[in-house]
Amino acid sequence: MSNNGKTFSNDILRHKAFLKRLQNGGNVVVAEGYIFEFERKGYLQAGTFVPEVTIEHPDLVRLMYEEFVHAGSDVVLAFTYYAHREKLRLIGREDDLDKINATALRMAREVADKHGCLMAGNICNSSVYLPDDESTHAITEEMFKEQIVLAVEHGADYIVGETFGHIGEGMLALECIKKYGNGLPAVITMSAPSGHTFIDGTDIVDGIKSLEDAGAAVVGLNCGRGPETMLPLLKEIKQVCKGPVAALPVTYRTTSDEPTFFSLTIPGTKSRAFPLDLCACLCSRQQIAEFARECKNIGIEYVGLCCGNSANMTRIVAEAYGRTPPACKYSPAMEKHFIFGEKSKFKNEYTDKLRAHIGGDFD
Structure with missing residues (x-):
């Protein structure tokens, strides 16, 4: 009975830890971008983008967790993005689902505890969900459930559901976190396409507000858009949302003509940059700093960077938000x-x- 009581007590503390950080004007810096970083390093295949590296080279995943914390991330986001059944099916590794997720979560919890950080579980776009096909909803729910249950078992403080193009899939992710997440708070971030609506026709700002109204602890945008094209939407979202808002753009120079990193072309050509030549479109450090300062000015409480992120960029965001992580020792001194x-x-x-x-x- 006492052991069960301790477990229940620990669960309550974990549930509150994340929300406590956001109270009274608090904020959280979050490093994402594992997929692209490991592809650059030669441990992950572009195209499938499946995190096999987690079980093939777990030491490197742990090291990247450490690097992001060293750079100023308040959260160790477990590298379970695209470690769901549909992605693993593409490479014939469905049987490794539990192993990949459990390994990523266990190491994330260990690194978070070592440094006094939060640890978050992660679910993402399923590449299965279709708005008008109920059978795909059931498949997607089961995929979400598998990863959420494992995140709870490994002591996540909260769960991120991200990069959804359909508001219905984002809402389903929220419902699944509430249903299977043992009370853990949910951060739901959508990926804004090139226009003013999500793929299913829902207005972007209205869709984000509906997620907040449905009980998400934090709502906002991640991926898809870079700093320049995400900021205008963030300002609109802040005007209608009462709770914390998230901003995690890709680190590429998207513009009004090429608003997402999928639409970027290699400078001086008409060739598509995504994904192999996005390095030609990378934001400068000054642009990342300007984005972070603007986010702080408009009151973004949950801030970070998505695809294209690296530890030095996370440090820039952390510094803009008043942090002095260990990596500041090596900030440029030109x-x-x-x-x-x-x-x-x-x-x-x-x-x-x-x-x-x-x-x-x-x-």
């Missing part, structure tokens, strides 16, 4: 650079000749 730094620190005869031969006027 005044110490032998070419571009403060001239008084170096021999003029050396630096002047270098500056004259590198091209451009930097003084």
Whole structure:
């Protein structure tokens, strides 16, 4: 009886820990973007984007958790994105569903406990759900259930449901977290397409508000859009939502002409950049800093970066939100650079000749 009592007590504490961080003007910095980072490192296949790396190289997943916390993330988001049954079916690894999810969740909990961080479970777009096909709703619910139950078993503080293009799938994710999540808070973020409505025709702002009204602890946007094209929507969402709002854009230079990273073209060409040449469209550090500062100014409480994120970008967001994570020790100090730094620190005869031969006027 006492053991059960302790378990119940721990569950209550976990349920409250996340919400407590957001009270009284609080905010949470969240690092995402594992999929693209591991693809860049050569441990994940573009196209399928299945996180096989979790069980093939678990040490590297743990290291990335550590890197993001070191950079300022308040949350260890378990790397269970696309570790659902439909994605695993594509590569013949459905039998590894429990192993991949459990491994990711266990390591996330361990790293979070080590650093005093929150740990979040994660479910995402199913690539199965169709608005008018009830049979796909049942399949998607079962997929969500499998991952949610495992997240609860491994001590998640809350559960993220993200990157939904249909408001109905986002709503189903919320319902499943409420149904199978043992009371854990739900963060539901939608992926805004190029227009003003989700795929099913629902107005983006109205759809986000409906998720809040249905009981999501945090609502907002992730993925799809970059900082420039996500910010206008965030400002509208903040005007209608009463609770915390989430902002997690991709780190690419989307524009009004190319509003999502799917629509980006390689600069100077008409070739599509997604996904292999998105590096040519990456935001500058200054653009990420400006986005983070603007999010703080308009009151975004749950902030981070999605596809294209890296530890140095997470540090920039964390610093904009007043954090001083360990990685700040290594924030740039260009005044110490032998070419571009403060001239008084170096021999003029050396630096002047270098500056004259590198091209451009930097003084």
